[in-house]
Amino acid sequence: MTAAILFAFASAAFLGAAVVTSQLGLRTMEPLSGAAVSVPAFTLLFLMLSPLLLAGEPVVWRGLPIFAAIGLFFPASLTLLAFASNRALGPVITSTLGNLAPLFSVALAVVLLHEPLRAAQLGGLVIAVIGAVIISVTRPRDLGHWRSWTLLLPLAAALVRGVVPPIVKLGLEVWPSPLWACLIGYFMSSLVVLAVQRVRKGSFLVDAPASGWLWFGITGISNGLATLSMFAAVRHGPITLVAPIVAVYPLVTVLLSTVMLKHIAITPRIVGGTALTVAGVALVLAG
Numbered sequence: 038m039t040a041a042i043l044f045a046f047a048s049a050a051f052l053g054a055a056v057v058t059s060q061l062g063l064r065t066m067e068p069l070s071g072a073a074v075s076v077p078a079f080t081l082l083f084l085m086l087s088p089l090l091l092a093g094e095p096v097v098w099r100g101l102p103i104f105a106a107i108g109l110f111f112p113a114s115l116t117l118l119a120f121a122s123n124r125a126l127g128p129v130i131t132s133t134l135g136n137l138a139p140l141f142s143v144a145l146a147v148v149l150l151h152e153p154l155r156a157a158q159l160g161g162l163v164i165a166v167i168g169a170v171i172i173s174v175t176r177p178r179d180l181g182h183w184r185s186w187t188l189l190l191p192l193a194a195a196l197v198r199g200v201v202p203p204i205v206k207l208g209l210e211v212w213p214s215p216l217w218a219c220l221i222g223y224f225m226s227s228l229v230v231l232a233v234q235r236v237r238k239g240s241f242l243v244d245a246p247a248s249g250w251l252w253f254g255i256t257g258i259s260n261g262l263a264t265l266s267m268f269a270a271v272r273h274g275p276i277t278l279v280a281p282i283v284a285v286y287p288l289v290t291v292l293l294s295t296v297m298l299k300h301i302a303i304t305p306r307i308v309g310g311t312a313l314t315v316a317g318v319a320l321v322l323a324g
Contacts, residue, residue: 041274042322044266045282051263053289055256056131057297059123062252068120070243073234074253076116079261080227083220090216100212101221107204108225112264115197116230122190134191137166141199142280149203152275161320165284168313171306202280206271215268223261281321287311 062071083090122131139162146152208218231241243250263286270279291311 038274038278041270041272041279042282044270044273045279046285048263048266048270048283049286050289051259051266052283053286054293055259055263056119056123056286056290057293058252058259059120059256060127060294060298062249062256063120063124064249066243066245066249066253068117068124069230069233069237070245071120071249071253071256072113072116072230073241073243074245074250075257075260076112076223076230077227078254078257080220080223082258083223083261087220091220094214094216096217097212097214100208100214100217103204103208103211104218104221105225107201107208107218108222109229111197111201111222111226112260113226113229115194115201116226116260118190118194118197122187122194125187125190131191131194134188134195137192137195138199139280139284140166141196142202143277145200145203146206146276146280150206150276152277154277157323158277158281158321161281161317161323163317164320165281165314165317168310168315168317171310171313199280202267202271202276205268206276209268209272213272215265215272218268219261219265223264278321281318285315285318288315 059071059075062075066074119131122134143152143154143158143162147154205218209215212218234243235241238244267279267283270283288311291307
């Protein structure tokens with residue numbers, strides 16, 4: 038369980054950082070184009086390092102269709118939803134509403150994988166949801182006017198992020214390699230986002246300032262490491278433990294936002310909501 042906990046916290050750290058760096062990239066690039074940079078960036082890096090990383094990792098062909106199917110919508114759809122939400126609502130609300138993902142993950146884990154769910158873990162999840170509700174009714178001053186329907190963007194992203202871990206865990210039972218799972222998934226998602234970019238703009242390459250390329254490249258690598266860490270955590274421990282731990286990433290987002298995005302107004306309500314989500318995860322660990 039120790040490995041699962043450490044990988045889960047690492048995933049939260051990388052994920053929280055990516056929310057902030059993507060906000061910087063969105064200053065010069067739209068969400069869809071940002072996805073066409075970030076997802077392939079990590080895929081290319083992974084492919085370059087694959088002779089070292091995958092040395093000694095056996096290939097199980099029966100698992101290939103599972104990871105390839107996952108890659109058609111994850112991380113591609115999640116990246117698009119997260120970037121669009123980040124642009125419309127800002128990094129803090131985007132990351133905190135993402136805390137609803139453990140609800141979907143744990144529910145599927147209990148039903149699909151028959152993982153046990155203790156009372157303390159359930160209580161922790163409820164507290165985390167309350168924190169997300171509190172933060173969702175906050176309208177930071179720096180965002181101006183936004184419509185309620187835009188809350189569907191981070192909620193949809195939370196659904197995708199929540200559904201993926203149980204499905205990945207099923208795939209890892211067939212092919213127990215988080216490295217291969219991540220590489221195959223990212224390769225397929227890269228094809229998806231590049232195809233969307235080609236249809237929309239007529240070119241696979243994104244026409245944007247160098248700063249946009251830089252920040253979305255960093256975002257893609259951070260998101261990729263978050264995904265790889267999450268896959269490794271799921272490989273070593275139950276989803277009922279891993280998913281709530283990953284959900285502490287809004288704390289990283291809040292801390293980095295105050296440093297890198299100084300225009301972000303961290304209100305008492307945002308801080309309180311984030312504290313509740315963290316407390317909920319702590320209760321899950323205690324359970």
